[in-house]
Amino acid sequence: xxxxxxxxxxxxxxxxxxxxxxxxxxxxxxxxxxxxxxxxxxxxxxxxxxxxxxxxxxxxxxxxxxxxxxxxxxxxxxxxxxxxxxxxxxxxxxxxxxxxxxxxxxxxxxxxxxxxxxxxxxxxxxxxxxxxxxxxxxxxxxxxxxxxxxxxxxxxxxxxxxxxxxxxxxxxxxxxxxxxxxxxxxxxxxxxxxxxxxxxxxxxxxxxxxxxxxxxxxxxxxxxxxxxxxxxxxxxxxxxxxxxxxxxxxxxxxxxxxxxxxxxxxxxxxxxxxxxxxxxxxxxxxxxxxxxxxxxxxxxxxxxxxxxxxxxxxxxxxxxxxxxxxxxxxxxxxxxxxxxxxxxxxxxxxxxxxxxxxxxxxxxxxxxxxxxxxxxxxxxxxxxxxxxxxxxxxxxxxxxxx
Amino acid sequence: xxxxxxxxxxxxxxxxxxxxxxxxxxxxxxxxxxxxxxxxxxxxxxxxxxxxxxxxxxxxxxxxxxxxxxxxxxxxxxxxxxxxxxxxxxxxxxxxxxxxxxxxxxxxxxxxxxxxxxxxxxxxxxxxxxxxxxxxxxxxxxxxxxxxxxxxxxxxxxxxxxxxxxxxxxxxxxxxxxxxxxxxxxxxxxxxxxxxxxxxxxxxxxxxxxxxxxxxxxxxxxxxxxxxxxxxxxxxxxxxxxxxxxxxxxxxxxxxxxxxxxxxxxxxxxxxxxxxxxxxxxxxxxxxxxxxxxxxxxxxxxxxxxxxxxxxxxxxxxxxxxxxxxxxxxxxxxxxxxxxxxxxxxxxxxxxxxxxxxxxxxxxxxxxxxxxxxxxxxxxxxxxxxxxxxxxxxxxxxxxxx
Numbered sequence: 001x002x003x004x005x006x007x008x009x010x011x012x013x014x015x016x017x018x019x020x021x022x023x024x025x026x027x028x029x030x031x032x033x034x035x036x037x038x039x040x041x042x043x044x045x046x047x048x049x050x051x052x053x054x055x056x057x058x059x060x061x062x063x064x065x066x067x068x069x070x071x072x073x074x075x076x077x078x079x080x081x082x083x084x085x086x087x088x089x090x091x092x093x094x095x096x097x098x099x100x101x102x103x104x105x106x107x108x109x110x111x112x113x114x115x116x117x118x119x120x121x122x123x124x125x126x127x128x129x130x131x132x133x134x135x136x137x138x139x140x141x142x143x144x145x146x147x148x149x150x151x152x153x154x155x156x157x158x159x160x161x162x163x164x165x166x167x168x169x170x171x172x173x174x175x176x177x178x179x180x181x182x183x184x185x186x187x188x189x190x191x192x193x194x195x196x197x198x199x200x201x202x203x204x205x206x207x208x209x210x211x212x213x214x215x216x217x218x219x220x221x222x223x224x225x226x227x228x229x230x231x232x233x234x235x236x237x238x239x240x241x242x243x244x245x246x247x248x249x250x251x252x253x254x255x256x257x258x259x260x261x262x263x264x265x266x267x268x269x270x271x272x273x274x275x276x277x278x279x280x281x282x283x284x285x286x287x288x289x290x291x292x293x294x295x296x297x298x299x300x301x302x303x304x305x306x307x308x309x310x311x312x313x314x315x316x317x318x319x320x321x322x323x324x325x326x327x328x329x330x331x332x333x334x335x336x337x338x339x340x341x342x343x344x345x346x347x348x349x350x351x352x353x354x355x356x357x358x359x360x361x362x363x364x365x366x367x368x369x370x371x372x373x374x375x376x377x378x379x380x381x382x383x384x385x386x387x388x389x390x391x392x393x394x395x396x397x398x399x400x401x402x
Numbered sequence: 403x404x405x406x407x408x409x410x411x412x413x414x415x416x417x418x419x420x421x422x423x424x425x426x427x428x429x430x431x432x433x434x435x436x437x438x439x440x441x442x443x444x445x446x447x448x449x450x451x452x453x454x455x456x457x458x459x460x461x462x463x464x465x466x467x468x469x470x471x472x473x474x475x476x477x478x479x480x481x482x483x484x485x486x487x488x489x490x491x492x493x494x495x496x497x498x499x500x501x502x503x504x505x506x507x508x509x510x511x512x513x514x515x516x517x518x519x520x521x522x523x524x525x526x527x528x529x530x531x532x533x534x535x536x537x538x539x540x541x542x543x544x545x546x547x548x549x550x551x552x553x554x555x556x557x558x559x560x561x562x563x564x565x566x567x568x569x570x571x572x573x574x575x576x577x578x579x580x581x582x583x584x585x586x587x588x589x590x591x592x593x594x595x596x597x598x599x600x601x602x603x604x605x606x607x608x609x610x611x612x613x614x615x616x617x618x619x620x621x622x623x624x625x626x627x628x629x630x631x632x633x634x635x636x637x638x639x640x641x642x643x644x645x646x647x648x649x650x651x652x653x654x655x656x657x658x659x660x661x662x663x664x665x666x667x668x669x670x671x672x673x674x675x676x677x678x679x680x681x682x683x684x685x686x687x688x689x690x691x692x693x694x695x696x697x698x699x700x701x702x703x704x705x706x707x708x709x710x711x712x713x714x715x716x717x718x719x720x721x722x723x724x725x726x727x728x729x730x731x732x733x734x735x736x737x738x739x740x741x742x743x744x745x746x747x748x749x750x751x752x753x754x755x756x757x758x759x760x761x762x763x764x765x766x767x768x769x770x771x772x773x774x775x776x777x778x779x780x781x782x783x784x785x786x787x788x789x790x791x792x793x794x795x796x797x798x799x800x801x802x803x804x
Binding site for chain 1: 417420421451454455457458459462463465466467469470472473476477479480481483484485487488494495497499500521544545546
């Protein structure tokens, strides 16, 4: 088997943890597998480097920031190779230049384009464990790029796809994907399996276990993902295309507090006005999620939508700057909201799932602010203070603990 | 003018110093020069990284150690580019991969083979200050190498040679080359100029201002070096091929305390025995310096020689392991010795210089242990406790303060 194993910053934060990760990888190697390890920077090293940069220049060039940040993973991989050597296991570290991890040019948020597997194959053929820097790449100018937060997951999946790995294990500080956040729902249960689409919806909705782009890529190339804990030996959750025939109606409940609701009141009711609003936001790089359009007074329109909480300032700035073009009367903003969603591939063929969710919320006297749905997801916007109550009520209603 | 400026770790140890170096480079840039900056890792970062490595693996692979250490300079150059940007000066950092700094494969002590100047020229043509990682390279396997301690000097000189720079300024914490160590000799005087050969002898003899290989390379390619202080605006010392016609007899006095004397007593007096001894030491990578061979008792030979103090354990190990092959009766070792040397291109045509040096030592009642000479140097081995007295006596005898 060829196994790609990815460990985040927490898993390699100090000597003891590095040794533990080394041992874990060596076990697979000694069972005869080819092992490729992808690492993030140690602990909070990326933040430390960002602080160093900002101390010198509050708005550092993204190119130079990537040059700086990429030292973090290079440090991890070199130390890991040294750790494995103490167990007399041949291991070699490779950075983005050496793997030829080609990306787009967008510093800070580059996308992987192509990986040359020649060097990796060569090292695996010599029965070495190959340890690769996550999160980073090289663009066509030969400059260092980074893939953005959580990018190491994407590196791991891309490597698994390029190498046709049998499995890609993502180690985190949780031991799998749960029916709900165990910190909120005491009875939350770990899922054995989940589909890519469910995982995507969960990732987007802030379950925070896997980086969204990595799941998209895994789906596209059919890479089998396993989400496991680096702290214990639990089996984790397998993410793949098809799950067992008897589907659960709902796989999980997710909550996302990083939401802001913005309303534009009194827009002119003319064709193309919605386009103009979302064009302005798109150009400001703001992702719009739930959208509600309604008729206002005196032949005007109101448009309400949600944006990620950390993009709300950018959204506000863009909307206020373009007030004349858009011609709204009033802009209102609410940061005290949250999204709660149910996700499940079984939903597709089962009408009435949404109604059951609304019933749970109604029984708990929780007001629904906005609703959006996809084939395998129902999301409601509610008051942020009601999130825990809502998630528990829904979890109970669908009997997810069983 | 094209100027290469090299700053060591002390000069970029913190934000304030980085800003100072940035300003200093920008001044040259704003006068219309093309500026290439070579940096070492910040402060003691290289030592910090070595300690991290050794904490995980007391004998880390040299390949992985180089992979780790090279992050140090990459951090410096990225931060420097950010610092320059705060002054609205276009600057770009480049690492060994980006410069295509080709070296031999010897990890930890690689030698530069070839530099592609295309990328650097391209950036200079766009009127950018180009900031390059010192100390590191890439070998033919595409692996990171380092040039050994002081390697950043070599990087700077190699770049100056490859780019046909008009001058190569090496910034250190002293403001030039002195007739003797100012900490030992109060009356020591800064030299305006010195020849490559004199500088080479001084470097080898532990004056410690410039890395030996960098001076050799500067001589080979005719690169004009300037040794200056990063702390003040003094003019420094120019190192070049020819100095003014009227030569000083002696340019300076140097002391080197990193010396151990080893004697092999009672070797068989057969041909090839000296070869065997130095072959054993060569294979253990120990540099032998002064050598004295004498007839011992009963038709045996004694060989006494000096090795660098930090190589004495390696030397001892190799000699003891090969005791049977070498067949000596006794091995004695003295770590309490030091070398004191006078260096001067004017010595060549002036007999009697050595005698004058011995006279100074004799007047101070300092015992000479061993003597070695070259065309422009006389070195004596003395008791380490007498170094300061010896250096002062010699400095006075040759009236170097004038």
